[in-house]
Amino acid sequence: MDFQTALEAGDIPAIRQVPKADLHNHFVGGGDRDYIFEKTGRRIAPLERKLASMADMHAWFDGATEGLFANRDGRLIAFEAALIQARRDGVTRLEIGDDVWAITLNDFSAEALVGALTAAHQRIAPEIEWIAQLGFSRHCPVFAIERWLQPFLDLGFGQSVDLSGDEFAQPIEAFTPVYKRVKAAGLRLKAHVGEWGTADDVWRAVELLELDEVQHGIAAASSPQVMRFLADNRIRLNVCPTSNVMLGRVDDLASHPIRVLYDAGVRVTVNTDDVLIFGQSLSEEFLNLHRAGVFDAAELDEIRLNGLTD
Numbered sequence: 001m002d003f004q005t006a007l008e009a010g011d012i013p014a015i016r017q018v019p020k021a022d023l024h025n026h027f028v029g030g031g032d033r034d035y036i037f038e039k040t041g042r043r044i045a046p047l048e049r050k051l052a053s054m055a056d057m058h059a060w061f062d063g064a065t066e067g068l069f070a071n072r073d074g075r076l077i078a079f080e081a082a083l084i085q086a087r088r089d090g091v092t093r094l095e096i097g098d099d100v101w102a103i104t105l106n107d108f109s110a111e112a113l114v115g116a117l118t119a120a121h122q123r124i125a126p127e128i129e130w131i132a133q134l135g136f137s138r139h140c141p142v143f144a145i146e147r148w149l150q151p152f153l154d155l156g157f158g159q160s161v162d163l164s165g166d167e168f169a170q171p172i173e174a175f176t177p178v179y180k181r182v183k184a185a186g187l188r189l190k191a192h193v194g195e196w197g198t199a200d201d202v203w204r205a206v207e208l209l210e211l212d213e214v215q216h217g218i219a220a221a222s223s224p225q226v227m228r229f230l231a232d233n234r235i236r237l238n239v240c241p242t243s244n245v246m247l248g249r250v251d252d253l254a255s256h257p258i259r260v261l262y263d264a265g266v267r268v269t270v271n272t273d274d275v276l277i278f279g280q281s282l283s284e285e286f287l288n289l290h291r292a293g294v295f296d297a298a299e300l301d302e303i304r305l306n307g308l309t310d
Ligand SMILES: [Zn+2]
Pocket: 024, 026, 164, 192, 215, 273
């Protein structure tokens, strides 16, 4: 069954069988529940209430996982679980990777981390196109990020970078040197912006860091000028609808600004953010948008295809 027919029939197993890309997935919060239970004996139930803030989300996650993923072995289990979750949902293109600070955990090294992630991908889901992402936290000092990043670049590892965490932890211009360095190394550039911040924050981040893509970026929908800028420059926004609802960034799916962005010609994709927290797989995210009347099946098919190429 093709994607559009599967959406119209509300047939999740058929939607799962169609190739899809998840380009905004924090693997630590993106794993398969059954696999995590099998490996750790801990069953993590999805969130059942809306969250007040990122701090609220982190507190909930820490309570639900009790530090399960706070060490080297736990992070590898989380990475494996994310591959399994993606495979079960028919995700054929997956952009995930660890934060560069992970090399500070339990005398890890960039070489050991890259080796472990690469082996997990080969063992669990070699059929998935894995876009290896290097993460930066908005909370970490830039000099430390640069120090942790260098060994990954020396290994030639990483196809993209992403900056996440509290959008207001440090001004975006603080990260200009590190983005210059990764651009010179040929990586695709992404950052979380415009989830809590404004449309102007999105514009500034894209210009200052020379971003190719924005994670969330939904605040841009309030500014026709910023949307035109994004559309003209072919900047892709990797949007996570359920996450935005559960974190109170939008009232409900039906009024999600992804529709406004799409109508303005901005290239958007649909992604999960954290399946383990928000409880919606990528197939469900697509079906939910269809059921809420945000897009028809043909539009969702176009959005699906947006994620399958750079
Ligand atoms: Zn995110």
